[in-house]
Amino acid sequence: MDKTINIAVIGLGGRGRSLLKCVILPLCKEENLCVTALCDIYEDRAASAAKKTEELGFSRPATYTDYKEAIKHPGLDAVIIASAWESHIEIAIAAMKQGLYTAMEVGGAYSLEDCWQLVHTYEETGRHCMLLENCCYGNEELAILNMYRQGLLGDIVHCAGGYMHDLRGEILNGKGDRHYRLRNYINRNCENYPTHELGPIAKLLDINNGNRIVTLNSFASASKSLHETAVRDFGANSPLGQVEFKQGDIVTTVLKCQKGQTIVLTLDTTLHRNYSRGFTVRGTKGAYFEDGRYFCIDDVSDYKFNPDKFWGNADEVIEEFKHDIWKNHTACDDHGGMDWLVISAFIESIKRDVRPPIDTYDAATYMCITALSEQSITLGGATVFVPDFTRSKWYRRNDIAVDTVFNLDKAEPFADLYQY
Amino acid sequence: MDKTINIAVIGLGGRGRSLLKCVILPLCKEENLCVTALCDIYEDRAASAAKKTEELGFSRPATYTDYKEAIKHPGLDAVIIASAWESHIEIAIAAMKQGLYTAMEVGGAYSLEDCWQLVHTYEETGRHCMLLENCCYGNEELAILNMYRQGLLGDIVHCAGGYMHDLRGEILNGKGDRHYRLRNYINRNCENYPTHELGPIAKLLDINNGNRIVTLNSFASASKSLHETAVRDFGANSPLGQVEFKQGDIVTTVLKCQKGQTIVLTLDTTLHRNYSRGFTVRGTKGAYFEDGRYFCIDDVSDYKFNPDKFWGNADEVIEEFKHDIWKNHTACDDHGGMDWLVISAFIESIKRDVRPPIDTYDAATYMCITALSEQSITLGGATVFVPDFTRSKWYRRNDIAVDTVFNLDKAEPFADLYQY
Numbered sequence: 001m002d003k004t005i006n007i008a009v010i011g012l013g014g015r016g017r018s019l020l021k022c023v024i025l026p027l028c029k030e031e032n033l034c035v036t037a038l039c040d041i042y043e044d045r046a047a048s049a050a051k052k053t054e055e056l057g058f059s060r061p062a063t064y065t066d067y068k069e070a071i072k073h074p075g076l077d078a079v080i081i082a083s084a085w086e087s088h089i090e091i092a093i094a095a096m097k098q099g100l101y102t103a104m105e106v107g108g109a110y111s112l113e114d115c116w117q118l119v120h121t122y123e124e125t126g127r128h129c130m131l132l133e134n135c136c137y138g139n140e141e142l143a144i145l146n147m148y149r150q151g152l153l154g155d156i157v158h159c160a161g162g163y164m165h166d167l168r169g170e171i172l173n174g175k176g177d178r179h180y181r182l183r184n185y186i187n188r189n190c191e192n193y194p195t196h197e198l199g200p201i202a203k204l205l206d207i208n209n210g211n212r213i214v215t216l217n218s219f220a221s222a223s224k225s226l227h228e229t230a231v232r233d234f235g236a237n238s239p240l241g242q243v244e245f246k247q248g249d250i251v252t253t254v255l256k257c258q259k260g261q262t263i264v265l266t267l268d269t270t271l272h273r274n275y276s277r278g279f280t281v282r283g284t285k286g287a288y289f290e291d292g293r294y295f296c297i298d299d300v301s302d303y304k305f306n307p308d309k310f311w312g313n314a315d316e317v318i319e320e321f322k323h324d325i326w327k328n329h330t331a332c333d334d335h336g337g338m339d340w341l342v343i344s345a346f347i348e349s350i351k352r353d354v355r356p357p358i359d360t361y362d363a364a365t366y367m368c369i370t371a372l373s374e375q376s377i378t379l380g381g382a383t384v385f386v387p388d389f390t391r392s393k394w395y396r397r398n399d400i401a402v403d404t405v406f407n408l409d410k411a412e413p414f415a416d417l418y419q420y
Numbered sequence: 421m422d423k424t425i426n427i428a429v430i431g432l433g434g435r436g437r438s439l440l441k442c443v444i445l446p447l448c449k450e451e452n453l454c455v456t457a458l459c460d461i462y463e464d465r466a467a468s469a470a471k472k473t474e475e476l477g478f479s480r481p482a483t484y485t486d487y488k489e490a491i492k493h494p495g496l497d498a499v500i501i502a503s504a505w506e507s508h509i510e511i512a513i514a515a516m517k518q519g520l521y522t523a524m525e526v527g528g529a530y531s532l533e534d535c536w537q538l539v540h541t542y543e544e545t546g547r548h549c550m551l552l553e554n555c556c557y558g559n560e561e562l563a564i565l566n567m568y569r570q571g572l573l574g575d576i577v578h579c580a581g582g583y584m585h586d587l588r589g590e591i592l593n594g595k596g597d598r599h600y601r602l603r604n605y606i607n608r609n610c611e612n613y614p615t616h617e618l619g620p621i622a623k624l625l626d627i628n629n630g631n632r633i634v635t636l637n638s639f640a641s642a643s644k645s646l647h648e649t650a651v652r653d654f655g656a657n658s659p660l661g662q663v664e665f666k667q668g669d670i671v672t673t674v675l676k677c678q679k680g681q682t683i684v685l686t687l688d689t690t691l692h693r694n695y696s697r698g699f700t701v702r703g704t705k706g707a708y709f710e711d712g713r714y715f716c717i718d719d720v721s722d723y724k725f726n727p728d729k730f731w732g733n734a735d736e737v738i739e740e741f742k743h744d745i746w747k748n749h750t751a752c753d754d755h756g757g758m759d760w761l762v763i764s765a766f767i768e769s770i771k772r773d774v775r776p777p778i779d780t781y782d783a784a785t786y787m788c789i790t791a792l793s794e795q796s797i798t799l800g801g802a803t804v805f806v807p808d809f810t811r812s813k814w815y816r817r818n819d820i821a822v823d824t825v826f827n828l829d830k831a832e833p834f835a836d837l838y839q840y
Contacts, residue, residue: 042682154648157641157691217637217801221577222680225704228574250578250702252684254801255671260642264672264684271577272718273707282670283646287693292712292731298692311712311732381674381803401836 001351004076005101010038010091011083012045013179015105019082020049022333023343025056031347037062039070040083042078042178056336067091071098078350080132081105082341085179085192089367090112096127101350103343104363105129106195108370112387115364115371119389122360130346130356131363133199137341141200142323142405144281144288148204150321152297154285156205159300161197162266162278163288168229171270172240185247189220191267191373194253195366198265199275199358203406204281208361210392213263213386217258218373220248225270254371255386265369288314345405357406364389381390421771425521426495428457430487430511431503432465433527433599439502440469442753443763451767452767454717455530457482459490460503462598485819487511491518498770500763501525502550503592504600505612509534509787513814518549523550524783525571526615528790532807535784535791539809542780550766550776551783554621555697557761561620562743562825564701564708568624576625582686582698588649591690592660592757599669605667606639609640611687611793614673615786618685618696619778623826624701625681626782633683633806635676638793643692673793675806683788708734747826765825777826784809 003127009020020035027033035053038061039048046063054060064070067087071079071094081091085107095102109115122128132165135141144208174182177260184192205211223245230240251267266278279290286297293314332341342358350357365386372384386395397408429440447453455473458481460466464482469665469741474480476657484490487507491499491514498521501511505527515522529535542548555561567573594602604612625631643665650660671687686698699710706717713734745761751760762778763810785806792804817828 006579155642155644157644157668189598204734215801217639217803219674219676219682221682221702222575224575224577224680228704248577248682250682251703252674252682254637254639254674256801260644262639262641262668262670262672268702271702271704271707272716274701274714274716282641282688282693284648284669284691287691289711292714293707294694294712296692296694355686381635381676383637383801383803 001077001353005031005033005077005347005350006036007080008039008070008072008073008076009049010039010079010081011105012038012040012049013082013084016040016082017049018334019080019339019343021052023339024080024360025053025058026332027343027347028058035058035061037064037070037073037076039064039067041065045120045368047416055408066139069096071095071100077101079103080346085184086110086180089118091130093117094123095119096129098123099127101109101346102127103132103356105132106193107367108190108192108194109367112368112371115368115389116387119360119364128349128355128359129363131195131199131358131366132342132346133195133358133366134335134338134342135196135362136199136203136358137325137338137345137405138200139322139326140290140318141279142326143318143321143365144279145200145204145406146323147286147317147321148281148283152286153288154281156261156281156283158282159201159204160264160266160278160280161201162268162276163193163196164266164273164276164278166266166272166320167269168226171226172230172233176369180416185245185270186243187246187361188374189223189246189248189377190370191218191251191265192370193249193267193269194265194369194373197279198263198366198369201263202277202366205257205259205263207257208365208390208394209397209406209408210395211257211259212390213255213365213389214258215383216253216369216372216376216386217381217383218251218253218376219381220377221250223231223248225249245411251373251377253369255369311408323405357408361390361393421497423452425453425458425497425767425770427453428490428493428496428776429455429469429560430459430490430499430501431525432458432460432469432539433502433504436460436502437469439500439759440756441472441473443759444500444645445473445478446752447763447767448478453767454479455481455491457484457490457496459487462483462788488514491515491520492513493553497521499523500766505604506530506600509538512549513537513541515543516541516549518699519545519547521766521770522547523552525552526613527787528610528612528614529613529787530791532788532791534808535632535788539780539784548769548775548779549783550769551615551619551778551786552762553615553786554755554758554762555616555756556619556623556778557758557765557825558620558746559746560710560738561699562746563697563738563741565624565826566743567706567737567741568701568703572706573701573703573708576681576701576703578682579621579624580684580686580698580700581621582688582696583613583616584686584693584698585697586692591646592650592653604691605646605665606663607666608794609666609668609788609797609840611671611673611685612667612790613689614685614789614793617623617699618786618789619681620699621683622782622786625665625677625679625683627677628785628810628814629817629826629828630815631677631679632808632810632825633675633785634678635803636673636789636792636796636806637801637803638671638673638796639801640797641670643668645669652798671793671797673789676791683801713792743825747806757818777828781810
């Protein structure tokens, strides 16, 4: 696309505002890009974001409270969805049907059917929905991917990761902040936020690109901490002190892949701890553990035998294997630069009119973990089948991707083996 | 018991020799204890151990190659079993039926039925079989238990642990060493060694003492590393290079407890890494992570906000909460002192003729994890039920235990609530 890309942002809570201010508007100065519409169900949010946009020297975008109107804004080419979790897929499907280049923020699905509808909409309209999984572009995650592609880790047999983030404050202030987490933690019990850890692991394991996830089992601990914290901070007789939270404090989810790898995901958002995505990669030749920042390679005595090189030895390795796209990249957003990279990849896919690097099949695959986790927990940890949303394309893809990072064209040689 | 306790050691491979030399014989100098019989199916092992015993200034014990003879040695009171995993329960049952005080080294069970037979034998004979789970007595594990009993961690909702130990060398040299691991890794795929991490967690969560484990799901990754290592070290055409190993490189097992806690166990013995038992305890007020040696308590700003206190901050806390039994204890065995403590607890239970602190119900409960893990993996991660080997005694125990450590009498007040 040579002409100006006109873009709308739908959802201007904390995340939408951060993306607009720190990434999308700055990108408008570098790319042929213009924010022409802003939409939020709360009128004040859209108005305030429009004002901010104007103050930063851009034309004032039109504002909407109804996304169905916003996606029909004259001349619109693309939309970025950063609304509440519950509305992501609904808005994305409407935008794709409208012919817009569509990207949505992360979050899990509420039913398998929604994931299928997302896929059907892509297949009917030819418009992908990119999942804006910024952690796929994390410096640490890409350094390990880089190391793996260079053969240093051998064959990967196991990965783990988590969303480990004490969010009690944000959850319990949900009413004041008009935030969706509170109602989710009251009403549901599942792996509600799997993609930050699963995205980078899926790229490492070539999910939908020569491999796929086949089964899921999920387990929730008792739910104790939110109640205890609500009673402590607001009193036992306060409305929050009386709430019964369904969400277990720790949710453990185990995935198995067609190529034999296991993946363990941990949702850990209501107990006190440091922040971590717990990124763990176990190959036959080497291992990386984000927790403890430990790295080892078999038979490299330097790493193997120097005890000082155990916990905490990884920083130099992350630096040594820094991915090319991080080398000249200056962090400039609320997540150390990842947001910039993922939004840039979306813009690049629009300009070249090719499938985005985290496409509709990936979105459906990553998001369905939440819906399936709810099923498995409800059924006492039962094994549930993870659908092949690609219906065989995972081993025979041939659509071109924007691929400076994830080796997405890698599936072709594999596919050749099986085509006749 | 006031008279000399005459003891036999059955199984004199690496483990039996280590216990004999570093713990049992030194204890003979402190306690009214005498090693009168030694037994191993390999005659040279028993003979060599008897010679060593004599060299250290003790009477030469009788030697046997058949445990059925050894347990009938005249005047014998007690037996310590340190044979191959496959024979632990068979030998223990024979010893209990012989009226001996019985203790056995750790290892998993091969069928649920064996665990039941162990329990039936105790109930018929009145003789317990103590599981010698030394890690229940680990300095770190007991410091955390101590901290928890003092209320610092709040309610525990989740624990994790692992046997994380690169054993490729030991496994692949199994033939030369006459070691049982090799045949297990060739023929089975399961959580084959759960008790080092599960023991301390079970004590923390009052398993069989007010709580119990109710379900298990288990998952194995692909098996790649042993084959790759065998080919590398012995050649692709060597006997070991041609072996197909059944054991997955990483086995993840999830347990759920009656009181809502989740427990995640990891078997990680065939990939390069540092040694760890990955002991992780998550309470509503605090957390401990062995990996990364990180500790935090909610609302203690000293731990919460000083970034230097994240990874690696736990050493001072472990020291501060050192358990009384470690305070004047000088490490003197092959495992930093834990072996000494667990064997001493066994001797104490004999002298006072009370149930040992890790008793037959505990042994059955911990060991059944292996058999159930094999079931669950075979059934695609299916949820399997963990039997209540106590048949209700977990909430109404009233037999006296040796209890300087684990608060084993704690179940009584709870039981009172439900007795009428």
